[in-house]
Amino acid sequence: MTEILHIDWTRCDGRGLCTELLPTVLVRDDWGYPLALQATNGNRSNPAISPGNIEAAREAVHLCPKLALSLVPEQAKPRQ
Amino acid sequence: MDNALWAFGRMSGVVSLVLFSVAVILGILNRSGRPLFAIPRFSMTLLHRNVSLLATVFLVFHIVALMLDSYAKLNVIDVFVPFLGGFKPFWQGLGTVAFDLVLAVVATGLLRHRLGQRSFRAIHWLSYAMWPIALGHAIGNGTDGTSKWFVVLAAGSLAAVGAAVAWRLSANFLETAKARQGGLS
Amino acid sequence: MTIQEAVGPAVDTLRGSAGTYQLFAAGSNAGLAEHEQAFGPLSLAAIDAGFMSVLGESGLTGRGGAAFSSWRKVAATAQGRGAALLPAKPVVIANGAEGEPLSFKDKTLLAHAPHLVIDGLLIAGRAVSASLLYIYTTPAAMPVVEAAVAERRDARKIKVVQAPETFISGEASAVVNSIATGVALPLDNRRRLSAAGLKGRPTLVLNVETLAHVALIARHGSGWFRAAGSERDPGTRLVSISGQGAGQVLEVEGDARLCDVLSSAGVDLSTVGAVLVGGYHGRWVRDLECRLSPSGPGENVINPGAGVLHILPARDCGLEATARILDYLARASAKQCGPCMFGLPAMARVLSAIAYGDRNPRLVLELERLTKLVGGRGACHHPDGTARLVSSALEMFAEDMKAHLLGTCTRETRSAI
Ligand code: HEM
Ligand code: SF4
Ligand code: SF4
Numbered sequence: 001m002t003e004i005l006h007i008d009w010t011r012c013d014g015r016g017l018c019t020e021l022l023p024t025v026l027v028r029d030d031w032g033y034p035l036a037l038q039a040t041n042g043n044r045s046n047p048a049i050s051p052g053n054i055e056a057a058r059e060a061v062h063l064c065p066k067l068a069l070s071l072v073p074e075q076a077k078p079r080q
Numbered sequence: 081m082d083n084a085l086w087a088f089g090r091m092s093g094v095v096s097l098v099l100f101s102v103a104v105i106l107g108i109l110n111r112s113g114r115p116l117f118a119i120p121r122f123s124m125t126l127l128h129r130n131v132s133l134l135a136t137v138f139l140v141f142h143i144v145a146l147m148l149d150s151y152a153k154l155n156v157i158d159v160f161v162p163f164l165g166g167f168k169p170f171w172q173g174l175g176t177v178a179f180d181l182v183l184a185v186v187a188t189g190l191l192r193h194r195l196g197q198r199s200f201r202a203i204h205w206l207s208y209a210m211w212p213i214a215l216g217h218a219i220g221n222g223t224d225g226t227s228k229w230f231v232v233l234a235a236g237s238l239a240a241v242g243a244a245v246a247w248r249l250s251a252n253f254l255e256t257a258k259a260r261q262g263g264l265s
Numbered sequence: 266m267t268i269q270e271a272v273g274p275a276v277d278t279l280r281g282s283a284g285t286y287q288l289f290a291a292g293s294n295a296g297l298a299e300h301e302q303a304f305g306p307l308s309l310a311a312i313d314a315g316f317m318s319v320l321g322e323s324g325l326t327g328r329g330g331a332a333f334s335s336w337r338k339v340a341a342t343a344q345g346r347g348a349a350l351l352p353a354k355p356v357v358i359a360n361g362a363e364g365e366p367l368s369f370k371d372k373t374l375l376a377h378a379p380h381l382v383i384d385g386l387l388i389a390g391r392a393v394s395a396s397l398l399y400i401y402t403t404p405a406a407m408p409v410v411e412a413a414v415a416e417r418r419d420a421r422k423i424k425v426v427q428a429p430e431t432f433i434s435g436e437a438s439a440v441v442n443s444i445a446t447g448v449a450l451p452l453d454n455r456r457r458l459s460a461a462g463l464k465g466r467p468t469l470v471l472n473v474e475t476l477a478h479v480a481l482i483a484r485h486g487s488g489w490f491r492a493a494g495s496e497r498d499p500g501t502r503l504v505s506i507s508g509q510g511a512g513q514v515l516e517v518e519g520d521a522r523l524c525d526v527l528s529s530a531g532v533d534l535s536t537v538g539a540v541l542v543g544g545y546h547g548r549w550v551r552d553l554e555c556r557l558s559p560s561g562p563g564e565n566v567i568n569p570g571a572g573v574l575h576i577l578p579a580r581d582c583g584l585e586a587t588a589r590i591l592d593y594l595a596r597a598s599a600k601q602c603g604p605c606m607f608g609l610p611a612m613a614r615v616l617s618a619i620a621y622g623d624r625n626p627r628l629v630l631e632l633e634r635l636t637k638l639v640g641g642r643g644a645c646h647h648p649d650g651t652a653r654l655v656s657s658a659l660e661m662f663a664e665d666m667k668a669h670l671l672g673t674c675t676r677e678t679r680s681a682i
Binding site: 011013014015016017020021030031032059060062063065066067 | 110126256
């Protein structure tokens with residue numbers, strides 16, 4: 001089952017931990033905030049995480065200094 | 081035996097103080113969002129945590145050793161409630177306060193995901209109060225407090241942590257500060 | 266820009282194209298008596314499970330901007346209660362915040378037909394078995410709405426809450442946040458409002474005009490509603506027209522042609538340079554033949570959003586007008602989300618530089634890059650809406666852009682936005 005890494009923009013401060021842990025999913029923008037390399041329907045707040053990246057994504061959720069990340073099952077995808 | 085405990089108690093206190101200084105500096109480095117040399121940001125975060133935990137372990141050694149020691153005779157109440165001790169109650173009380181603060185900071189740090197960011201943050205800021213209190217305790221209470229090597233060590237730590245805090249308060253502290261101040265990129 | 270007073274224009278001026286004239290049938294500043302005379306009394310008891318399918322057949326879409334199917338939204342809230350033993354009762358909120366500076370149709374509607382909105386709210390509340398009902402509206406409309414609620418016995422449980430006059434205060438999660446905490450900022454969208462909104466209850470936020478249509482559909486049925494408009498865009502909608510003469514609100518049929526709407530508002534089409542359709546989060550349009558329907562943008566179709574039509578006179582510079590709007594939008598960012606808080610001001614700086622004479626050709630590429638960078642990244646759609654506006658300006662005013670880069674913008678005046 002695919003999971004989605006939800007970025008809570010109201011919390012994220014662009015510290016760049018997640019972009020280091022998930023370099024194939026996220027890069028940093030001009031101001032340091034995570035930028036999903038792939039958009040799903042124009043939405044770049046909920047990148048899909050492939051099975052190979054799940055561990056790194058869990059780590060990012062755990063380590064994010066602002067508690068801005070969460071993993072959500074694909075079905076419970078946030079409203080867009 | 082007693083002498084060994086006494087020496088161990090004092091040395092673990094010193095080690096703990098040094099580690100807490102490193103923990104504070106790493107915390108500040110962390111906050112800046114910068115990696116250190118080749119160490120990536122997530123490793124810095126882990127390093128900050130692990131050094132903090134190690135410092136706490138040494139702090140516990142320090143306290144347990146002095147509780148067992150027949151000369152210091154620290155009791156359980158003195159460990160948690162400040163300013164009641166028989167020997168230099170003020171300086172020892174500072175140590176107790178620092179320990180209580182460490183407990184609060186570490187416990188909330190470990191329960192961060194349950195507590196939520198706001199409470200964690202509020203308590204975590206107590207680190208900045210905890211460190212100078214611990215240093216005061218070490219200088220005022222310690223048998224080594226005024227010996228030359230300790231003074232040098234304390235002054236070195238103070239300079240390092242002081243510099244880190246000054247940097248923390250400076251305008252370009254954040255890694256992304258420049259871009260966010262809005263130059264055309 | 267025209268700020269309407271609470272009372273708004275006289276109702277006689279609201280009749281739109283094709284003589285459509287539904288929402289304001291009770292006349293200017295209608296009280297309960299005029300309302301019941303025009304529409305007949307509301308029989309709430311008649312609203313049963315079957316109403317959901319009537320609403321579905323009507324094809325009504327939200328009139329607050331997003332144009333989402335109203336039936337789906339209501340159904341999602343009704344199901345949002347889940348299967349718990351003691352499910353939380355839903356909340357319905359009538360959203361009259363209308364933070365968009367170029368929109369005044371909701372204020373006008375609340376001024377003249379508050380009882381139609383109240384009817385719609387009571388009906389929607391009954392359809393989802395809500396226990397809490399709110400009307401959220403601007404300070405200017407508060408007195409009328411409060412008076413209308415006080416006039417009715419069946420409206421006693423409706424609470425009227427004041428919305429701050431900020432651009433973002435009408436975003437659905439900001440509405441919920443404002444009522445719950447007094448802070449009208451959007452919330453992270455991980456949890457859906459239809460499952461857990463105000464006080465953790467399933468929450469339905471509907472625009473006030475949407476609710477007024479609900480009130481009419483409940484009375485006359487879906488066939489009646491579909492008689493106006495087209496297959497893909499049934500019913501009527503209110504539009505706020507500004508930019509030439511005094512601001513006007515018209516009720517027009519769905520899928521109406523832009524030029525017809527403007528003509529019935531008395532606009533001289535030959536003086537129109539472009540029209541901003543959908544407001545500050547909308548698009549610039551030059552093809553006045555295009556139709557206004559939420560199925561757009563597409564071939565000759567443009568999404569009217571919340572019904573804003575702002576005219577840019579032919580002699581005005583569209584780049585400059587857009588730069589000024591972008592500046593406003595950058596300042597309107599709720600400054601919660603990094604890409605919005607830093608990206609929008611960066612875009613505004615670049616566009617202003619172009620509009621006010623910087624001839625560095627790389628600025629256009631930079632603006633395009635930033636526009637792509639902010640899209641889809643934020644707790645609300647403010648960055649998306651802003652990116653939409655800028656993209657349409659880059660497309661529609663490409664010629665002006667060239668002229669600016671050559672230092673030869675020929676327009677005479679600065680627009681009034
Ligand atoms: C298990 C233990 C700990 C955990 C999980 C932890 C975690 C963290 C985290 C996540 C941050 C970043 C906060 C942010 O960016 O907003 C941080 C910062 C910091 N930590 Fe810790 N920490 C722990 C223990 C300690 C201890 C014991 C000290 C002090 C001796 C300390 C001192 C600091 C300092 C000074 C900062 C910088 C705060 C600022 O200036 O905003 N930490 N810590
Ligand atoms: S680790 Fe957290 S705060 Fe840092 S960029 Fe990623 S989401 Fe934002
Ligand atoms: S995207 Fe912008 S306007 Fe929307 S919540 Fe975030 S900061 Fe506020």
